Amino acid sequence: MSKPDDRAVLVVGAGPVGLTAAAELARRGTPVRLVDRTDGPSPLTKALMVWPRTLEVFRGLGADAYLDKHGLPVHSFRYNSGTDPICDIVFGDRTRPMVIIQPDVEELLREAFSAAGGTIEWRTELTRLSQDPDGVLATLRAPDGTESTEEFAYVIGGDGASSTVRKSLGIEFRGATYPNVFILADTEIDGDLQRDAVHYYCTENGIMVLVPLYNGRFRVFTAGPPGMRPEDLSEEVLQDFVDKRGPGGLKLYDVSWQTTFSIHARHAERFRAGRVFLAGDAAHIHSPAGGQGLNTGVTDAHNLAWKLALVHRGAAAPGLLDSYGSERAAVAEGVVKQAEVQTKAWMLAKRWQIVLRDVSARLAERSGVFDRFYSPWLAGLTNHYPAGPAVDEEQGGRLRRPGPRNGRLVEDAALRESLPVDRYTLLVTGPRPPRLAELAETYRDLVTVRSAPGRRFSAVLVRPDHYVAAQDQTPELERIHGHLATLAPAGTLTREGHSA
Numbered sequence: 001m002s003k004p005d006d007r008a009v010l011v012v013g014a015g016p017v018g019l020t021a022a023a024e025l026a027r028r029g030t031p032v033r034l035v036d037r038t039d040g041p042s043p044l045t046k047a048l049m050v051w052p053r054t055l056e057v058f059r060g061l062g063a064d065a066y067l068d069k070h071g072l073p074v075h076s077f078r079y080n081s082g083t084d085p086i087c088d089i090v091f092g093d094r095t096r097p098m099v100i101i102q103p104d105v106e107e108l109l110r111e112a113f114s115a116a117g118g119t120i121e122w123r124t125e126l127t128r129l130s131q132d133p134d135g136v137l138a139t140l141r142a143p144d145g146t147e148s149t150e151e152f153a154y155v156i157g158g159d160g161a162s163s164t165v166r167k168s169l170g171i172e173f174r175g176a177t178y179p180n181v182f183i184l185a186d187t188e189i190d191g192d193l194q195r196d197a198v199h200y201y202c203t204e205n206g207i208m209v210l211v212p213l214y215n216g217r218f219r220v221f222t223a224g225p226p227g228m229r230p231e232d233l234s235e236e237v238l239q240d241f242v243d244k245r246g247p248g249g250l251k252l253y254d255v256s257w258q259t260t261f262s263i264h265a266r267h268a269e270r271f272r273a274g275r276v277f278l279a280g281d282a283a284h285i286h287s288p289a290g291g292q293g294l295n296t297g298v299t300d301a302h303n304l305a306w307k308l309a310l311v312h313r314g315a316a317a318p319g320l321l322d323s324y325g326s327e328r329a330a331v332a333e334g335v336v337k338q339a340e341v342q343t344k345a346w347m348l349a350k351r352w353q354i355v356l357r358d359v360s361a362r363l364a365e366r367s368g369v370f371d372r373f374y375s376p377w378l379a380g381l382t383n384h385y386p387a388g389p390a391v392d393e394e395q396g397g398r399l400r401r402p403g404p405r406n407g408r409l410v411e412d413a414a415l416r417e418s419l420p421v422d423r424y425t426l427l428v429t430g431p432r433p434p435r436l437a438e439l440a441e442t443y444r445d446l447v448t449v450r451s452a453p454g455r456r457f458s459a460v461l462v463r464p465d466h467y468v469a470a471q472d473q474t475p476e477l478e479r480i481h482g483h484l485a486t487l488a489p490a491g492t493l494t495r496e497g498h499s500a
Contacts, residue, residue, distance in 0.1 A: 002314035002489035007153040008033050009308060010138055012165050014120050016047070016102065017280030017297040018158030019109035023061055024305030026116035028422050030312050033152075034118060035140060036159075037125035041110070045186055045257060046102040048211065048219060049074075049291025052095060053380025053409075057302050058105075060421060061112035070108075071098035072214035075196040081358045082203050083247050087365035094413070095379040099213060102294065129155065129168040129276065136275045154308055155276045158301065161264070163282035169273045175266030178287070178343070181228045185220040185238050185258035186213065191250035193218070200346075201245055202354075207346040208245035217256065221288070223347070230259045263287045263343065265336055271325040277304055284332040289342035292335045295380060300328050306421065306464040307390070315423070315445040317489045323390035331383050338377075384408045385467060392461075392470035392483045404460050404468045416466040423448055423464060424487075426480065430457035433475030443484050 011022045014036035022034040050058075050071070058067060074097050077089040091097065110120065127147060128139035139149045157165025166173065193199065193210065201208040211219040222241050239252050267284040271277060280297025304324050310316035348354050364370055376382045385407040387393045394406045410416050419425050424447045428436065432451060440449045447461075461470040461480055470483040 004314045005153045005312050007031070007135065007151060009312065010035070010126075010136070010152040010155045012036075012126050012155065012157050013159035013163075013280075013282070014038075014041075014106075014110075014122070015158065015160065015280070016105050016109060016294055017282075017301050018156070019106060019113055020057065020298045021156050021158055021279060021301035021305050022118055023109055023113040023116060024302055025309055026113060026118045027061070028306070028309035028313075030305075030309045032118060033121065034113065035121045035124040035126065038122065040122050041103065041106055043103055044259075045213075045219070047105070047288075047291075047294035048099050048101045048213070049097055049294070050100045050105065051097045051291070051295050051378060051380045053383075054295040054298050055098060056413075056416070057298055058108060059417075061109070062115065063108040063112065066104075066108040066111070067098065067100070070104040070214060071100045072212060073098055073196065074198055074212075076198075077200065078194070078197045079200045079361060080202065080247070081354065082201070086202075086358050087361045087370070088197075089365070089370045089375060091375055091379075092371075094381070095375040097291070097379070099211060101213065105294065126159075126164050126168075129165065131155075131274050131276060133274070153275070153312060156301070156304065156308075157276065157278045157282045158280050158297070159282055161266075161281040161285050163278065165276065166268060166278055166282050169276060171273065171278070172269045173266050174269060175264060175285075178263040178265075179226060180263070180347070181224040181226060181260050182263055183220070183222050183224045183228070183233065183238070183241070183258070183260050185233070185252075185255050186217050187220060187238070187252045187255040188216070189218045189250050189252055193247075193250065199247070201247065202346055202348075202357075203245045204349070204354075205244045206241075208242065210246065220252075224260055228260050233258045233260065265340055267329070267332055267336065271328055272321070277321075277324060279304060279328075283328070284336065286336040287339035287343040289339045289346065290335070290378060292339065292378070296332060296335050299331070299380065299383075303328055303465060309422065310446070310464070314489055316487050319389050320487055323385075323388045326388050327385040327390070330386055334383070381409060389486065390463065390469060391467070392479060395479075403458070404471060406468050406470060408468055410462055410466050410468060419462060419464075419466055420448055421464050424469065424484075425450055425462045427460045427462060428452070428458075429454035431475070433457070433459075433477055435475070435477050435481070439477060439481060439484070443488060446488060447484065 008031040011018045011034045022032050025032045079086040123143035125141045127141050130137045136152045136155050139147055141147050157163050195212045199210040206223045209221040242250055264285045268278050271283045279300035307320050311318050345357050385391050391407040426447050426449045428451045459472045463469045472479040
């Protein structure tokens with residue numbers, strides 16, 4: 001183990017992404033400062049779909065009771081072509097999401113950060129940023145207008161699509177903006193509408209999505225005409241959209257929030273520059289189709305935090321951080337593509353395209369494609385990471401035996417819940433190999449060993465985020481030793497391969 005760093009990690013932005021990063025760092029004992037230039041939490045409901053993998057992250061932060069109180073489980077996504085049903089994507093216990101409005105998500109994360117000893121510095125703005133290989137200098141403007149420049153070990157930019165951190169690094173935000181304007185509104189609705197399902201109506205007049213909220217209200221999402229502004233909306237205008245695009249027989253009243261916005265599909269050219277990292281909307285933005293935005297940002301922060309914590313305390317080499325950008329860019333790319341495909345499917349206008357879309361969706365439901373592939377992907381359970389500093393090359397090719405896959409989440413949810421989050425776990429099945437004691441001693445600051453009986457020997461190295469890093473089928477544990485050697489800080493091994 002190398003010497004721990006005593007400098008704090010600066011997190012910019014106290015939305016869901018910054019809060020997740022700060023809470024995950026703080027609970028691992030990493031000193032952290034969380035700043036936000038606004039006066040306090042936003043009351044706007046914004047994002048609201050939380051998928052099972054993200055729920056796991058929140059439960060790991062101690063939010064079980066909060067989720068049970070504020071979350072509304074979603075039984076299915078119900079798709080209609082006009083008012084004709086196309087298909088139902090039904091979620092089981094493993095893939096079922098919850099509707100939790102963003103202010104509630106942020107509150108549970110603030111509670112987790114506070115429980116770990118953290119405080120949020122509101123009305124504190126990052127104005128300048130510079131770095132060298134040894135640290136980052138950040139100039140912060142305090143609420144009274146005074147500025148101070150301080151040194152930090154690392155900086156995380158979780159400060160949204162207009163990220164000051166990203167701009168200060170000169171990182172390009174590539175992509176495009178859809179020509180359509182979209183409308184959001186939270187409202188009461190009178191009418192016969194199932195409350196445990198999200199309802200999609202793809203009509204010749206445009207898309208209409210109705211999402212139930214736990215407080216009895218509904219989120220209305222639809223497309224508006226080019227140039228439409230929030231002040232152009234009224235209850236009468238919204239009612240007209242629902243009448244033309246919804247199932248009929250619905251009456252809106254008591255609209256609590258409404259806005260218009262444009263949809264972008266953009267991503268940063270890189271997610272890291274030296275000791276500074278981008279996460280969430282600062283790194284990538286996309287259509288809300290599929291409800292992945294908040295989830296992708298939260299899991300960005302989760303992926304980064306455990307790596308930073310290990311490096312910061314000297315248990316892992318800085319090279320581990322090289323895996324963040326490649327891993328999360330791969331996930332973000334998949335989310336952007338899926339959201340773009342679904343958004344274009346919503347907006348189809350030609351009759352033959354609509355017929356083809358509807359037939360394809362019905363076939364996907366009947367053949368089980370949604371259950372086997374799409375729902376688990378939406379749930380965040382099938383995202384996988386490429387080989388790199390934190391994932392060993394997969395062995396065996398097409399003939400590999402069934403079992404864990406490198407770069408993929410451990411399948412057993414109960415096992416995931418039982419594993420530590422501040423270190424790797426080596427799961428050994430079968431006879432204990434002779435080199436196990438040596439490995440456990442050499443990497444004692446990085447790895448915990450768990451043994452279980454079994455007829456066939458196997459060793460699976462699981463990361464703190466419960467993805468498989470490497471595995472070995474031979475008692476010599478050469479692949480495990482090799483992978484850990486690349487993670488360990490300098491000085492962990494002598495030339496003979498024993499602990500220093």
